[in-house]
Amino acid sequence: MIHKTAIIDSKAKIASNVKIGAYSVLGPDVEVNENTIIHSHVSISGQTIIGKENKIYPFASIGNDPQDLKYNGEKTKLIIGDNNTIREYVTINPGTSGGGSKTKIGNNCLFMISSHVAHDCIVGDNVIIANNVPLGGHAIIEDNVVIGGNSAVQQFTRIGKMAMIGGMTGVLHDVIPYGLSTGNRNSLQGLNLIGLRRAKFENKDILELSDAYKKIFATKNINENISKLNGSFQENSLVKNVIDFITKDKKRSICTPFS
Numbered sequence: 001m002i003h004k005t006a007i008i009d010s011k012a013k014i015a016s017n018v019k020i021g022a023y024s025v026l027g028p029d030v031e032v033n034e035n036t037i038i039h040s041h042v043s044i045s046g047q048t049i050i051g052k053e054n055k056i057y058p059f060a061s062i063g064n065d066p067q068d069l070k071y072n073g074e075k076t077k078l079i080i081g082d083n084n085t086i087r088e089y090v091t092i093n094p095g096t097s098g099g100g101s102k103t104k105i106g107n108n109c110l111f112m113i114s115s116h117v118a119h120d121c122i123v124g125d126n127v128i129i130a131n132n133v134p135l136g137g138h139a140i141i142e143d144n145v146v147i148g149g150n151s152a153v154q155q156f157t158r159i160g161k162m163a164m165i166g167g168m169t170g171v172l173h174d175v176i177p178y179g180l181s182t183g184n185r186n187s188l189q190g191l192n193l194i195g196l197r198r199a200k201f202e203n204k205d206i207l208e209l210s211d212a213y214k215k216i217f218a219t220k221n222i223n224e225n226i227s228k229l230n231g232s233f234q235e236n237s238l239v240k241n242v243i244d245f246i247t248k249d250k251k252r253s254i255c256t257p258f259s
Helices: 193-198 203-216 222-227 237-247
Strands: 047-050 077-080 102-105 179-182 187-191
Touching: 187 193, 187 203, 193 203, 203 222, 203 237, 222 237
Parallel strands: 047 077, 077 102
Antiparallel strands: 179 187
16 A cells, blocks of 8 residues: 555556555655555655565655765665664665665664664664664674664674674774673673573583683783684684684774773
8 A cells, every 4th residue: 555645756666565654755766575564754765675574664764865975976775675674763874886885784673763874884684773873884783783772883893793782882893793792982791692592502602602702802912812722612603703703804993801
């Protein structure tokens, strides 16, 4: 059902069973796939592709120009996957030519009221971003991350899979997979052990990860500490994910217990 007051450009691609509420506006390069619900007063513009079974609530602004002074009207994309919930006043911007020209969001994510996804961000699957959380440009948020309310993520920051960010945290440093990070300027408080157990990882693997965590952050010389880990840790996929994350090319420093 499409409300009679909705304004939809004739070139927009709207699939079957899409519901669009009153006074919503969709631009010519917008594509919306099956069973997505767009409530009233939603603005969707730019080269935006929205997958199946998403729910977008009133006053969300999706695909409008990036808040980047270098942006000069170039054609860039915003791609949103399936089964995401985008609540009131959420803003999501497309990419820029200097950042890969694409912002991408995975599946099964929840963006709570007034959260913001800036240009060129990559957000994985099953991510929860609470109220009033802005992601700066080029941020990478991996699968199953939870970011608490009123936190802020600086541009170019990476947050590894299944990490948890406490409320009101300023994220200036990359957070390792499975990490627990809090603070006015974020530091590492340990591992997201509850999340790991809920995800039904083997207790043996979690204990090995805990042991490796202590060794990796035993001193401030993290790379040297990693080089001293024995081979048995390398066989643990959880530990391997952490090591790969730390040693990968990056823009920001790694969040540590010493930050």
